[in-house]
Amino acid sequence: MLASRGTLIVNLLSSPGSGKTTLLAETAKRWKDRYRLGVLVGDIATDRDAQKLAPWVPAIQLTTGGACHLGLPQVQRGWEQWEGERLDFLFIENIGNLVCPSSHDLGEHTRVVLLSTTEGDDKPGKYPKVFRTSHGVVISKLDLLPHVPFSIPAASDDARKVQPHLEIIPLSALSGEGLDVWLRFLETQRAMHVCNDCS
């Protein structure tokens, strides 16, 4: 239904603190005059992330009260609050958890996992399911690369052993490096999955 209205749904997964919220805020700043965006923000407790996003993009907080992932019914109820809106991109910011959310299909067109340079380049093999089920990997916090033991080629090789077709996008939401590649990736995904001449 959303695809027929031209909305690409993107499910963002990562560990806590990998930079999902910051990436979405920076995406929204750059696209404010170009696309209509919305974010459904999942958290176990608090509405901190929705508050952070509110100046830049319409955001609805979904609070699980303890559950380690979002489920489809909760996402549907969140979406219904926008019923009638026509968005170009609907982002689902999942609970910070590299395990459970990978097992739950939220109806997304595109699944993206964030791996920050501070988490270590050995994580894809250790948490394979989220990498196996994703279309893209954002390697976030590129600005910290000089200070941490992390190799982008090693992380990319490890991720592609799990899923050879992964698109890998290193970026820093703080410095802006790599964000152009991220925005092109999203536009390409929308062109692939969503009709272009929706009524």
Added chain:
Amino acid sequence: MLASRGTLIVNLLSSPGSGKTTLLAETAKRWKDRYRLGVLVGDIATDRDAQKLAPWVPAIQLTTGGACHLGLPQVQRGWEQWEGERLDFLFIENIGNLVCPSSHDLGEHTRVVLLSTTEGDDKPGKYPKVFRTSHGVVISKLDLLPHVPFSIPAASDDARKVQPHLEIIPLSALSGEGLDVWLRFLETQRAMHVCNDCS
């Protein structure tokens, strides 16, 4: 049973890549002539962490094959491989996940959650259960503090709103800063929980 033999059991919880393995390796290096240590290392896949620890401390890898936390039967089976050994400290390195492991009692005396400076100082309120059920919080990766937006007082306040008696230990396993406080914390926990004149 382990307490009667003088073994303190410590359950370490955190997000992926917060530094559990590195902290345990540095702990083992400093205590190699002082205490007998053992580590049960939980991971979803691979034995990478046990391999990293092997030069410094006896480590048994527990692989869940997908489950988001360790369970008591698995920990018991791991421990049985050491049956007869007399350890001073048995560390359980849980799955990298700030949610699910907090709901599973592994028989530990002491639960410690690691929060790295790169994850953000807003995490205790967003993932309250793991902070509420822990005795100590290690704020790890102190060496990265100059490069990241993280306030130790803000993180400590947020954590103590959830659990006022939390002991908070900022450290860097890489630079060694704060490790003396960590080692004293462990010794104090052992003195509190475990008999001192075990046969």
